[in-house]
Amino acid sequence: MLQKLKEKLRILKARVKNGNYAYYFWLFPIQQRKIVVSTHYGRGFSDSPKYIVEELLKQKSLDIVWLVKKGEEANLPEGIRGVRYGTKQALKELATAKIWLDNCRQVQSPPKRRGQIYLQTWHSPMRLKKIEKDAEKKLPASYIDRAKRDSKNCDYMLAGSTFSKEMYQNAFWFSGEVLPAGTPRCDILLNNRDSIDEKVRAYFQAGADTKFILYAPTFRKTADTSIYIREFSDLRRAAKKRFGGKWKVLVRLHPNVAYLANDMVYDEYVLNATAYPDIQELLYATDLLITDYSSCMFDMAISGKKSMLYTPDLSEYISKERDLYFKIEELPFPISKTMSELVNKVLQFDEEEYQQELASFNKEIGLFETGTAAKEVAQKIQTFI
Structure with missing residues (x-):
């Protein structure tokens, strides 16, 4: 009382x-x-x-x-x-x-x-x-x-x-x-806005031939980075082998834990994107999104671009953090619980199958985005x- x-x-x-x-x-x-x-x-x-x-x-x-x-x-x-x-x-x-x-x-x-x-x-x-x-x-x-x-x-x-x-x-x-x-924030993902792509590339000093992996995990109550991906070399090599081109990784932490961005490891191929003011612009310029439980996966899907899930703490997250609206295995996004599994998902990515699953999911949720x-x-x- x-x-x-x-x-x-x-x-x-x-x-x-x-x-x-x-x-x-x-x-x-x-x-x-x-x-x-x-x-x-x-x-x-x-x-x-x-x-x-x-x-x-x-x-x-x-x-x-x-x-x-x-x-x-x-x-x-x-x-x-x-x-x-x-x-x-x-x-x-x-x-x-x-x-x-x-x-x-x-x-x-x-x-x-x-x-x-x-x-x-x-x-x-x-x-x-x-x-x-x-x-x-x-x-x-x-x-x-x-x-x-x-x-x-x-x-x-x-x-x-x-x-x-x-x-x-x-x-x-x-x-x-x-x-x-x-x-409204998803309109740009359905419209051609080359100026946004150029803006993002200029910000990160990346050439027109560079492709981006955006790593955007959500936050945990523990507020630390121990569960996040820290090494991206194998992932970059897999993306290059499967899709071709030069790849860089943009790391963007959730605003609730943005202060932890300096705890991550960066180099010329792994760039800190946490302070970039608008994640929608990053999504527009991104070729592959890696996230866990963040809603940005659904924004990316509206554009038809590739999105994959890395969820090493799935059981713990559901028990300690939040229940989920969907069974994560039934989402249209390839899901991995280990880094080796994630790398293999990239190497084995089937674009046609992915687009079919996206279309099925969008029909299931009754998507009516028009741009x-x-x-x-x-x-x-x-x-x-």
């Missing part, structure tokens, strides 16, 4: 600290053409909101505010006002905006006002790991409290598949409208303002 009381007091203090009772901002009028955006709790200009905003920037009369952590202001494009995430000014901007746009549960937010519209893109709409109500027993009580309040505020969510739409309706404590527009999601959502926002 005492423990439950302490938890309730802790949640109450967090609500006060994060401005959940800051009704005094209601003294300021709502500005009809103001949109306040945040992604990954202030980490910067990225994910689906980035691509929606790029469309909105074509409308010159909008006041677009992006909430960012210190040091990220310089990375915002022209036409966007950067405001420090977590400040009183950020609360005021939210309280006076017509539109809230986010890809995560809002931590800091004033009471939502009548006439304000909150659109949630979510950061991993098609996913393997169970989340929210489906993983309630494995999530902190403080997060569950925040998630329920956030869903109550939310008016719209975006879905790129029937699977995602049903997940939002069943597991998100959400009673608003799910827009079947697709996933126009950002434009459709931007047009929807225009009707609100």
